[in-house]
Amino acid sequence: MMTNDQVLAAGLPNIEDTDFQKHPKRFLNKKLIATLLFFVPSLAGVIIPFFTTSEHPWVWKTTGGIWLVALIVTIFLAYKGYFVRGYVLREQDITYKKGWLFHSQITVPFNRIQHTEINHGPIDRMFKLCQLDIFTAGGSSSDLSISGLDPEDAAKLKEYISGKLSHYA
């Protein structure tokens, strides 16, 4: 039997009432490893002064201190960020929230999405992860990029969204 109920904006459910999907646990590992990989080359900034300016030990001590503090802060933010990151896919829109220090939650209705893309970098592939990019006409500020998805989930998401898009085209 066909139904065609009138949809009123006021009757639709709220975003807060839905459960956000968490990313797979290995996304956290990937984030931590990527942070370390980024910080290892910058360790040169500590080691070189250690050997070259041996008469001024304060040089390598301060750079080392800055390096350590920056590393700890970044790892802390990456760790905290994992637990507040999540997405909700509903019948008509997709919501993504992320960030611990600066938390943002952005909602894009399917009838405003231009196209979607799946991307993955080298570290992503090592951890069997990928990133789903969703583009709108609002420019880079309103484009969603959901990183750290299981490739299978991402493909399903993309298919679901494309199905919805063809409905609006």
Place this chain on the structure above:
Amino acid sequence: MLNLSTPQRQSKKIIAFYLFKSIKGLLFYFLFAAIGTRSMGEEAWYIIALISFVAIMSLVSPVIKYIYFTFHLESDELIIQKGLIQKERKAIPLERIQSINITQNVVQRILGIVSLEVDTAGSKAKELEIPGLDREFASQFKELLQERKEEIVEVFNVETESAIVDNDLESNTEFNDTTANTIKKETTYKKLKDQIETPILKLGLMDLLKVGITQNHLKSGGLAIGVVFGSWYNIKEILEEYFGDWLEQFSFENVISGTSIGLAVAAIVAFLFFSVIISLILAINKYWNFSMVKKGADLEIEMGLLNKKEIKIPLSKVQILEFHSNPLRKLLGFQTAQIFQAQSTNDKLSHVSVPACTVAHQKVLQHLIFKQPVEETEIELICNPWSHARLRFYILSIFIIPSVGTAIYFEQYLAIIPLLLFMILLICMAFMYGKKSKIVKDDDFVVFKKGWLFPKTIISPIFKTQAVEKWRSVFLKRRREAHFKLHTAAGTRGLRYFKEDQLNTLINTVNNQVICSEQKWM
């Protein structure tokens, strides 16, 4: 009627335009080289040879550019080809053209040619420009493109409509014919409607003077200083070479030692005076002969004294309408409207300012662009002014506390008072900003009201929203406050410090309304 089926060249006058451009680009280079070679001995010969080579190239290249720049229409595409060594071919499907503008700068004005700019929104491709056309030719070309584009779009619509009819009533061909006829009638009616021109706003000299006086003078003063300093460093070396001795007496120390408080005041007065003069000149130059006309489904705006501009805005492409005010404008009873269109490229904000809009004009504009006025308020969100003041306090502390520290260290206790007064003033301004800012939502629009001394009203139709965002720093979590961002195709607008539960209601209603809306955002 123009025949554009074969590749066409621009007007020959474009050679002079290109020549001017390359000479302008090389001018400082030549000056530098002229001074440089004086100090060199034997090697100067090579430099001179190189320079003459560059000079000859810059004379020849305009001709080459002219010969190899062609444009024509081919199977519903506008094709532009250019370049001899690096060939470039651009093809724009006519139905993708969003707007066609004619502009003219000073040099083009002297030569009597105009630029035709073709804007293709939606695609990331850079917009196209044909810089050297005769005015007559350009306006005919513009009309032709517009017509061809509309034909294509209409044919497409008729085809899809009749296809639907075909499916429904295969046997009844008679019906088919009648619908085709009515569609034809409708299109002719539409064409007639397109010809109607309704003038909306025209500015005379008095209006321009008013507009000039109510500009942001600090901005134009700063601009003037920037230009002077910027070009100063460019010409300084040359000047020193020739007028070195004479300039000595204007050295920095001499100027400072000669200054007293009276001179400083005089300097400030002079600065303000020149700022006002510059604002006036800039405003008159920019908005000279300003006229806004509605033609069919487009707004056509003409303005400019030295750089003449003709802008065409398709009404459906407008995403956001803003009204900016300041104390002076409030006194004279008008505001500046800004019309924001959907952007083709992300980096360039394309907006058109309409100065001197009285309340009546604002209503007309609003009605024209968005078809209806802002009605009674459904949801009203008020900022927390204390949060705005607190943020300002934190930011200022970074600068003020060290300054106070140094003042105490040097035992200059009197210097603390103006510092603290300055801080209190800025914090009060932040508080007033927060107190006067709010978001109002009726059933069709989200309206931002922002600011106290320089109030702004931003009107955005809900169905043109691309995405809604809520964000906050971790420190606001405990206070249950968050910021709001509204993403549209003409950029992001936002306001800060709202109660989180109220903001949630707003975000949910806006989002759900976007989902339910059938209207296209462009």
